[in-house]
Amino acid sequence: MSEVRIHDRRRIFDDWFAVDEAQLQFTRGDGRLSRVVRRLSLERGDAVAALLFDRRRSRVVLTRQFRFPTFDKGPGWMIEILAGVLDAGETCEDAVRREALEELGYRVGAVEPIARFYVSPGGSSERVLLYFAEVDATDRVATGGGVEAEDEDIEPVELALDEIPRAIADGTVCDAKTLVALLWLLRREARPLAGA
Numbered sequence: 001m002s003e004v005r006i007h008d009r010r011r012i013f014d015d016w017f018a019v020d021e022a023q024l025q026f027t028r029g030d031g032r033l034s035r036v037v038r039r040l041s042l043e044r045g046d047a048v049a050a051l052l053f054d055r056r057r058s059r060v061v062l063t064r065q066f067r068f069p070t071f072d073k074g075p076g077w078m079i080e081i082l083a084g085v086l087d088a089g090e091t092c093e094d095a096v097r098r099e100a101l102e103e104l105g106y107r108v109g110a111v112e113p114i115a116r117f118y119v120s121p122g123g124s125s126e127r128v129l130l131y132f133a134e135v136d137a138t139d140r141v142a143t144g145g146g147v148e149a150e151d152e153d154i155e156p157v158e159l160a161l162d163e164i165p166r167a168i169a170d171g172t173v174c175d176a177k178t179l180v181a182l183l184w185l186l187r188r189e190a191r192p193l194a195g196a
Contacts, residue, residue: 002027007036011043018043044126048095049083051114051181052106052135060164060185061135062157062178063103065146079157079167080175083128092129100133103154105144108133114184119176128177132185161185165193 005025013019020041025033052061060081067078084099086092093111100108114130146152159167164182167173173182186193 003033005033012040040123042124042126044085044124046086046127046129047083048086048092048099048129048131049081049177049181050096050100050108050111050131050133051081051178051185052100052104052108052133053185054136054158055134056136058161059158060161060182061104061106062159062173063154064157065152065154075171075174078175079173080178081181083177086129092131096131096133100135101142101144103144103146103152104140104156105142106135106139107141108135108139110134114181117180130177130181132181161189161191164191168193 003026006022007025008023010021011018012021020043022039022041023036024039025036028034053059054061062079063082064077064079066076068076070076070078082096082099082103084095084102086095090098092113096111097108100106111131111133114132116127116129118124119126119128144154144156146154164173164186168179168182173179183193185191
């Protein structure tokens with residue numbers, strides 16, 4: 001049986017993100033307990049993300065915004081599905097609805113779960129709870145753009161279903177949660193990635 005022994009754990013940084021440091025042992029593949037090792041974890045909490053799809057127009061509705069951590073390696077301005085941190089006491093579905101309205105101005109009804117996954121488990125506890133929702137033009141009830149008090153500046157970007165393979169192949173879309181969602185949609189809609 002696998003075992004983890006935490007000898008010490010403390011928060012060494014606490015701001016928008018937090019960093020925890022632990023001294024621990026874990027069961028190795030050969031069944032023996034490891035020596036005491038130091039591990040760091042970027043604590044971010046769970047995030048919800050959702051792919052909005054306008055089936056009538058066969059288009060996905062995405063966001064474009066500046067992401068400082070991607071600036072040095074490019075592109076800086078990322079095309080992504082909508083996403084946000086899950087607030088305490090909030091259901092995933094309510095968080096998706098809140099973010100859809102804040103970021104893109106869409107009122108979202110039913111949401112369908114796609115997947116749950118860790119973004120970078122080697123260094124972060126962040127888990128993405130990924131959803132899908134269908135929308136149409138009548139669901140656009142506000143301008144979106146993000147929360148001004150949080151200095152968000154989000155613009156909507158639409159891609160036709162047939163444009164998705166090229167956007168993936170040429171790196172226009174290079175965000176992991178967005179890639180997962182778009183590849184899921186292509187498979188669901190029986191669209192090949194070939195020819196990208």
